[in-house]
Amino acid sequence: MEVSPDTVKNVLGYQPFVILTDSMEPVIPTGSVVLVKNLKENEEPKKGDIITFNVDRLGKEAVFTHYYRGTEVQEDGSVRYLTEAALADRYDDYVSHREDIIGTYVFHIPYVGKYALFLKSPFALIELGIIMFIMIIYEILWSKFDKEERKAQEEAEQPEEPKSICSN
Template identity: 35%
Template structure:
């Protein structure tokens, strides 16, 4: 019985801690106007099925940004700018290196697409490399977080949940102390006789 209680409290503590870390990271990056990051990795929403079954629709993926964007090889999964407003995460199927200009161009393709992408990707347009870390369906939430309603919700709901959790914990502690106090006062008024 006591082990279940300790395990439950430990799991609750870990979940609250993880929630605070992730929510804080996302909220801070949204407030600063940047991309959500988590310890140097960018979190990106994947809202199409072009990379299934490796990356499911609605997932978030961790992207390692920066580095030498001309050093990727065939088989790597990269995230790149398709235009100013759209990012795509696809697999490299061919690397073309122009020896005269030292420019690298990638041919990419979604795993579930029938043909490679029409437009080649300049190495300068690559945001980063997919790390292999993905969480299914959370991308929908992250996409919602980019809206005004989502920003307000992400600021209010976690704070409200933590406040309610604190009130319930405080209430349980006070109730427990009152029960102990009443129990000890009953023992004092009715001393045991031997």
């Protein structure tokens, strides 16, 4: 499951990520925000943990969230961390090492990530500008209408001056 690492904040040892793919469905729905607890240098994930980690995917850096299944010693002596998607029947093809692991999954908020990503887009700024413009026009028109209505109401509430009856 690829996640969006753009401007990810590390707050008190936790980081939020947006889930972009369906590889962890139904456990974590696409578009969810996951909170990940950063692993310290001397910490290791436990088998079965859901972990978030960096991956070199076709020459491009990506961040994934998958199950951690164990380790395997490579021919060169390096330790490969084995990961897999929720409904996969085999381990992921890419090679991950301890330094690639960001942290372990804590919880997720379904579908909120879609809105978070939208708010970071230029379209959101344009939409926000349009909404603000409409609100300003509404306020201007409403205040004008309100003044006219109050004036009409005040005129209606003023007592009529008594008419003088003059007899000659």
